Amino acid sequence: MRFSQLYAPTLREAPADADLVSIKLLIRAGFVRKVASGVYMYLPLGLRVLKKIENIVREEMDRIGCQEALMPIIQPAELWHESGRWDDYGPEMMKLKDRHERDFTLGPTHEEMITSVVRNELRSYRQLPLCIYQIAPKYRDEIRPRFGLMRAREFLMKDAYSFHSSWESLDESYKKFYEAYSKIMERIGLKYLVVEADSGAIGGKESHEFNVLAKNGESTLFYCECGYAASDEKAEYMIPEPEVARIDPPPLELVETPGVRTVEEVARFLGRKTFEIVKSLVFKGKDGYVMALIRGDQDLNESKLRAHLGDQTLRLAEPNEVYDLFRVPIGFVGPIGIPENVKIVADHSVKPLANFVVGGMKEGYHYINACYERDFKIKEWTDLKMVKEGDPCPKCGRPLRSTRGIELGHIFKLGTKYSEKMNGYFTNVNGESKPYIMGCYGWGISRTMSASVEQLHDKNGIIWPLSIAPYQIIITILNTSDEKIKKTGEELYELLQEKGYEVLFDDRDTSPGAKFKDADLIGIPLRITVGRKIKEGKLELKLRTSEAQDVEIEEGYSRVLEKVDQLLAEYNPGDVLEVE
């Protein structure tokens, strides 16, 4: 491609609302343009990268026998009523009505649709397993779209769905996807971490996330030398053997704690440590209210509570809801004397305590010397703790470490959640009717583009891995009116394309400085500069991540071509850059 023809306007400054280095660079370098909040257009360079990511993902899907199809973007509401998710999915689902006032959604995911299609045609265990994928736009109406392509409202996903007659068959498919996703990460060439993950609103019994490591990644990940790794929502720790609670604590006493609300304030006021206080957090779920108890120096992990109760609609109750329930402001709520219909769930951290502080259930008061069993009952104990760096690894006990990442892939064992609700049944080998056992597997295609830039860039611009660079080579000619320079550039442009390289030929009539800046900003792995040194029979080769070197021009350019091959084979931007 001739740069003079390419539509890739580069900008000196990013728009003010670009909030991450990746979206700043992608806009400045002419890969994308913002059209509306969270809605982007891909310019030719951006689309080239997108297609390369798509193709790597497609090849790995095909390799594991997953078949490509294409589902509609607009989905009739009826399907989502069947699964019960029309109401559950919340305001992130984009909805519309057609001219006949029938409801549709712009699909955020396609479990309902694929199940509705295959249930009419997959009737026997002999037709299973089946695995279908597609690469198509998806929608999520973020309340505040941000981070460029990472939290966009329209984005490109690969989503796959598998159907099985047994859990063993699902396990096999899950393993294949795990390996295919690892392969995709390796082929793209990004540093990554696979973690155990919470399956959230999608449901199911097991799930893993594939994260690209990046300093400003959205997700906090925990990992250990032993190989354990989990997302913060899912991460566990080695729970210490609980000591038996001390017997004979002093009697329960209600003390005045005026205007004192937070754990820290209460601790300071009463002269206690924060671990001597028990926080009482009230949640609202589909079956009513739940009170979760956890030690004052710990944070509660809502995902664990949701998973424990099997209720994905669970959320922290609003202050007014809590007041209506207990007639007490939120800072003075505690477990003593609450109505029986409010279920208590306690974190293991409460177990060793025998003499602690809880809310007094009276404005301006707390109980001291509280003691479970004696003063109130706890029937459900579970792990509700948000793990911290340094907590003992649940597998080996060594201290957990943390890092930040960007989630690109997510695989789920769904089980029979959708097939049961949507009447997706097959006849098994014994002639019995059974629901399909399902898996689903997502990969963020447009997100991958941003994540790569987020991990690989420097102060001059983007650094593309060779696998997804829009062009592998840029030929920069420094003086378009010098016939020899121009001829050399043109000859190399022809030759390198014949050899199968994708080449951008910077034939623009602009300054050398501007050309070098653009080449760095766009992030092409190898730059070939044809300039003044041509008088000495030399040109310059420069990898994006290392110093330039001169190469002598011979008849037929054999030395140049050899050096190009060699440099591109050596190119490994991940080795050069520091990633936490």
Added chain:
Amino acid sequence: MRFSQLYAPTLREAPADADLVSIKLLIRAGFVRKVASGVYMYLPLGLRVLKKIENIVREEMDRIGCQEALMPIIQPAELWHESGRWDDYGPEMMKLKDRHERDFTLGPTHEEMITSVVRNELRSYRQLPLCIYQIAPKYRDEIRPRFGLMRAREFLMKDAYSFHSSWESLDESYKKFYEAYSKIMERIGLKYLVVEADSGAIGGKESHEFNVLAKNGESTLFYCECGYAASDEKAEYMIPEPEVARIDPPPLELVETPGVRTVEEVARFLGRKTFEIVKSLVFKGKDGYVMALIRGDQDLNESKLRAHLGDQTLRLAEPNEVYDLFRVPIGFVGPIGIPENVKIVADHSVKPLANFVVGGMKEGYHYINACYERDFKIKEWTDLKMVKEGDPCPKCGRPLRSTRGIELGHIFKLGTKYSEKMNGYFTNVNGESKPYIMGCYGWGISRTMSASVEQLHDKNGIIWPLSIAPYQIIITILNTSDEKIKKTGEELYELLQEKGYEVLFDDRDTSPGAKFKDADLIGIPLRITVGRKIKEGKLELKLRTSEAQDVEIEEGYSRVLEKVDQLLAEYNPGDVLEVE
């Protein structure tokens, strides 16, 4: 691909609502599934065809220097307010609101969006011309979706937009697209006709449609031996030199014509020919009401009237609107004595008449012996006639012929319609600010799949052209438990794939009859059957469109491979099938 693994459930019967042979066959053969009215899923076979069509179109776009990009599907309403089309586009535009109640549309076309992006970056004539295309889903909320993929509500389009600094540059681009579109038709291998077309709501000064010929095509096309061809909306004819109207006709007379409304009824009642009657049709446009006059034996072409008046919102007035306007039922409306604010436009066919019948402007009455100039004034004469087969060609006068087609491509010279409204200006060579001169160029990708089937099929199923067949070859083994048959099939499957063919290997454990039926239904160009004749060292080759022939199996299959090459080179389904 092994058929035993492929997700392509074939059906004995098409669903009752499949209304065209193409959609019936595409569903039965397992290429697509209907998900909602006018909304389809592409199964693996369907997607393969779609991708092949996409790639042919993509290659021809790239060849003429058009650059691929990708625009969002959801478009903010603001852009459409700028162009004025938010209200003009009508109920076919799908609209939605986001969670902040901001309006969006699911893009039916992208003139607004591409103009809004480039206007910030294309500022000098030096950056022009520019041509951008994309291949992406489009939306049209048809009131009654039908004809399968042809009038779907979600469909795949290639849309391209070009920006120029002069009309000459636009003309050049238009010519390139004309040639590229012809090339696409040739490469796919369908019989087609390019016609002059009306540019309708898109606007602009010139446009052509690329139609695939098909017996049940939606469009009526007129053509002549001399090369003239036009859509029915656009078609002209050689207008005869008008004779001067007879002078001294008998005086105007109002006669009673009780209960007589249509042209035929009036003619019969009054003992006249239909060409002695003048029809008065009332239209409502953005500037009020218009009365169009045409001879009783002719049909009025609304597109011509819209183009003449430059008003795309023009539509036939409702009976109640006509009554409110004239206080006369619709069958008795005529041009005599109408208010001055109703403009009269007359077709050339009225010109030679001097003694005709028109509505009496009184219920149950008509005027006879009417005469323009004497009894009422006609200021605007134009061609409003819907051309018929046999009318004289406007270029050479020979009788026009008609055929039916399916529109796949449509190219438009837009001019400055969008750039002026949306502030898309550049600085020309003289330093003056000028609006871009634009072109736009659409191609229906998913429509192409249906159109191909509509043109090429027989009673047994689809007949794919080689260029877009999901697989070029199907190997059918007739007895999966016969080791020799199986081994031969497997070896050929390997060999043909090595040679670069796309092969479907029917290894299913079903009857030979079912396999043959599926192969014909799916429409693979070449079938290789390995069956009982293997004992005589033979297998069978059969093109979809001709008789089977035996070929001897030799060591290394050289004779078979040679014959495969030869048959596929000869394959030309269009030659075999009768297309009107």
